[in-house]
Amino acid sequence: DEYAAVLASLLNASPAAIVFVDVEGRVRFANRWIETFLGVDPKPFVGRPYAELAEALSRSLADPRGILQHPADPEACSLDSWSEAVEVARPERRHLVRTVGPVRGPGGRYLGCIEVFIDETGAIERQRLLEERNRELDAFASRLAHDLKTPLVSLKGFADLLARSAGPGLDERHRMFLERIRTSADLLNEMVDGLRELSRASRPAGELHDLDPLPLVKLAAEHLAAEADEAGVRIELPESVPLIRCERAKLFQIVQNLLANAIRYADPSKPDRWARISFESRGDRVVLEVAxxxxxxxxxxxxxLFEPFRRGKSAGQTPGMGLGLALTHRLAQACGAGMEVLSRPGDGARFRVSFPAASAAPASPAA
Incomplete structure (x- = not known):
């Protein structure tokens, strides 16, 4: 009895709502957070069938079907545990994660079923605010890029006109000043275009489709063939790839950006320079690797690495705005894909993008 009292105190102190149902389907314990989270005083239900408590709890939920169709039934949860998101409509709106699982004693003897509700309202609200701020920033970047584009085009146009009309009559010093204006205008124009692309990449992808990545991979390699030849980089492509779920245009841009990055940062001191594209199935994901x-x-x-307008030490004098990887990262996120990189100085880099696997994914044959 003393240990039972200690355990009850611990469970009441826990920041989660907890219900224990014995093998006969009766509520043996329910802590105070049940009332805090769901507005139901659990004390009258202790010793009563769990179905009565479930019925009372369901009245607080926005959608009562989950708790009624999947109750903390001792027979069902003796086999496995499960979790689901539930939304509380009253007494106040909350977002909870409900987990139901078995409780076992010494020797694995089945004692009953535990039901736990964890309040995720704060985390979900913070995520919502973060997404809202990101949308506002993207909208601001898009508007700023649009508003800057017109005066930049005018600046570049007048600078070019001045170079053609008055350039031959200028001395070397003033021609240098004029060329600096034109170069700066070109640089600002690239930055504005980068901002616009970055804001577009943050938009959620359109309808995702099961698709074969291989034709898009080959097309990206063809587009970059001349650049690869100039850098002395051999492009290695996979013979077959699993199907993935993605938006075609975004996948092409992701592959092209990563392959261009591999070519651009090739090590000229190495006689054998290569960039390799591969795909690997991992459960319900397909991992694209550009190494x-x-x-x-x-x-x-x-x-x-994925912060916009930031260039690493290895970039050196290689041209660029520091937007390529930030853009690629946002494109991957818009497609529901995760992205990571493994690298050490002098040993190259391996960029991995983890896409959702297609609903049915046989490998595509080599052409």
Missing amino acids: DNGRGIDPEDLPH
């Missing part, structure tokens, strides 16, 4: 034996990435730069 190379280029310069690699400094460990200090890895945490900031």
Whole structure:
């Protein structure tokens, strides 16, 4: 009895609503958080059939079907545990995660079923606010890019006109000033275009489809063939790939950006330079990997690799705005894909993008 009292105190102190149902289907314990989260005083239901408590709890839910169709039934939960999201409509709106699972004693003897409700309202609200702020920032970036585009086009146009009409009559010093204006205008134009692409990439993908990535991979390699030849980089493509679920245009841009990055940061000191694209099925995901034996990435730069307008130490004098990987990361997120990178200076880099697998995914044959 003393240990039971201690256990009850611990469970009442827990920041989760907890119900224990014995093998006969009767409520043996329900802590105070049941009333806090769901507005139901559990004390009258202790010793009563769980179905009565479930009926009372269901009246607090926005959708009562979950708790009624999948109750904390001792027979059902003796086999497995499960979790589901539930929304509380009253006494106040909350977002809970409900988990139901078996309780076993010494020797694995089945004692009953435990039902736990964890309040995720704060985390969900913070996520909603973060997404809202991100949408506002993307909208601001899009508007800013649009508003800057017109004066930039005018600036570049007048600078070009001045170069054609008055350039031959200028001395070397003033021609240098004029060229700096034109170069700066081009640079600002690239930045504005980058901002616009970045805001577009953050938009959720359209309807996702099961698709064969191989034709898009080959097309990206064809587009970059001349650049690869100039850099002395051999592009290696897979012979077959599993089907994935994605938006076609976004997948093409992801592959092309990662392959272009591998070519751009090739190590000229290595006689054999390569960039390799591969796909691997991992359960309900398909992982795209773009690997190379280029310069690699400094460990200090890895945490900031997907931040826009940030260039790492290994970039050196290589042209770029520091937008390619940030854009690729946002494209992957818009498709429901995760992205990671493994790299060490001098050992190249391996970028991995984990896509949802297609609903039925036989490998595509090599052409």
